[in-house]
Amino acid sequence: MIRVNFFRSIIYLLAIVSVLFLSGCIGGFEDNSLNGETRVIIDSYNREVQVPNNVERVVCQGSGALRYLTYLEGTDMVVGVESNEHRDDQMKKPYLQANPHLSNLPSIGEFRGNTDPERIMMVEPDIIFWVDPPSSSDANQLQSRTGIPVVALEYGNFWTYRESLDNSLRLMGEVIGNQERPEEVISFFDNKIDDLNERTADISKSDKESVFIGGVAHRGPHGFQSTQPEYPPFEFLNANNVARDMGTEQAHVSKEAIVDWDPEIIFVDASTHETTPSAIHELESDPSYRSLSAVEEGEVYQVLPYNSYNTNFGTLLANSYYIGTILYPDEFDDIDPDKKADEIYEFLVGSPVYNQISEEFYQGGFQKVSVR
Template identity: 45%
Template sequence: MQKSRILTFTLLVTLVAVSVFACGCMDNSSSSQSTQSDYEMITVTDALGRNVEVPKSPDHVICSGSGALRYLTYLQAQDRIVGVDSIETRESNYDARPYAIANPQFKDYPVFGEFRGNDDPEKILMLDPQPQVIFKTYSADAYDPVELQRRTGIPVVVLNYGDMVNYRSDMYRSFEIMGEVLGKEERAEELIAFFDETIADLNERTKDVPEEEKTTCYVGGIARRGPHGFHSTEPTYPPFLFINAKNVAYDPTRELSSVEVSKESLLGWDPEILFVDLSTTQSEDKSCAVYQLQTDSAYRQLSAVKSSEVYTVLPYNWYTQNYGSVLVNSYYTGKLLYPDRFEDVDIDEKGAEIYTFLVGMGDEQMGAHVYDTMKHIFTTPAFTKVDL
């Protein structure tokens, strides 16, 4: 009889314990669901004209496509990511992306797909926690955003990356869309004001320089999905445009696409100052612009080569455009071409200031670190005269 009572009591205790545990699980589940439902839902119109419903100020997001994570970093919301694309975890001797230098922790995140927007829906669904929003750039050349949203059940917001010259309005609109979703509207406005004011400052310093007093210039070694030689340039190189420089390769009919120019054209133009985009030094062979200037008999005839007026600048086409590097290059080239107009500018201080604002979260030490890393990331330092 005593044994029966003990067995009955034990069974009752076990049932109560199981019941409490089950209720606890139900309560946690219910709590989790209510937390998710607590998000205010808003509708944004993305770059494809799609009305996408998303939670306002989500805690967890991912960025797909070239430059998407850069924009999130500009908006100071990089702490909300739960995964990265493959480029963020790659080991490379050269990596001229200031936003990544400022955020080495990106390398430790799980990978949800290949770079340039080649997403893997299954890997996205395995992320823990799950992203509540996917931001996506360059969607036409990558995984279809509509299909990605269908496969994952996660809202996909498509952005036009834009640029600083011809499509600045697209760039600004992307800041605004991301800012609205993330609850970072004020930061988006600060970014827009920063770019407008900085570009206006560059123009104001140089807009009234008489054409006949301008020093002719050319930039070679411009990257486009990899390094190229000295013949690779941009007719509308943004730093030259912002400082109203006399770029011998300028062609108003072209936008920001790189072009290749012949040696004959370069000899005919014979610019007074040459600039070399350091992305070319990745080649480390005869296709490197520095090597070509040092050894090619045709290039050796250029006046700038003979007078050693050849200088290095930062690459900015690195997983699409790094705008901070464009602006630093603008001040550096301006200081060389118009020394009297930029005499108040210390290029190292200006570079640190720009990176502090864009990717350093306002931390001056971080901004200086990013600038110093960018300046010395290649075998030849940026903003120095080339040894010919």
């Protein structure tokens, strides 16, 4: 009888162990949460994801994912990059200019999240960060195919989706084990935006010159009629933007409207140099544009493009300070735009890269443009 009970006990114990083992397999990877090796987080797509407690190897995919990890000082963890990061023209992105070793890492497949699961598995990351996947099911499918936890994030922005930006930085920081740095980055953003607003909030509209920005990049370079009605630097600076009431995120403005607005100061996005005709060439050669007050008075200035594989927040802030020195010289008399840009880049990406980017890719960066 004792012998029978003994064997029954052994069989019962083995059954329990089998159940525990089988129940520990979720999404293609083993659940070690009970022994303290992993933990469960809720990502931006409301997915429960089991992640290692100690993350050492990471890949990022989707527009801006690698930028966020750079902001969080995590570039030493990256073991593979999307194919676009290997192109020479991508060195215009500050995070790559500051961390050129990233462009030498193995490719994990095509960009915009069109990566190759097999290539991802070859570099053996602990985590895949995916910014703005089409759906949660896409993130689940990649996780299932690779057996690697996929943390889905929303990129967000400074205006409509600021909460998404902050939450994604905090979530990424939590996963990589650096929860202080996200708060530093968020505070940095807040302080700069508040500073820009405080310098200009009390200036009456009657004392503000009218402004317009043309040649704004959007999924590639454009000519002069491409603008952004709620161009963030203008918003931060409370500027008198003639296109603001158009009510769209991006707009292709008619020539007639621009002539009718006749802005007193014009800014041009430097990405326009990459298309033909460029915004600057149009201002030089088109009789209608040559009659604009800003062109006649020599009030045309160049800023850096901030849209390159999603929003480059450092460049956006750097542009804001430069524009401030043009629109409100008294309120920004303590600002050297080049030095301010480097201060911003050094904090966010680890190196003062303004001169390298502006000289190599944008024909001099912040400057007055001669179009007469």
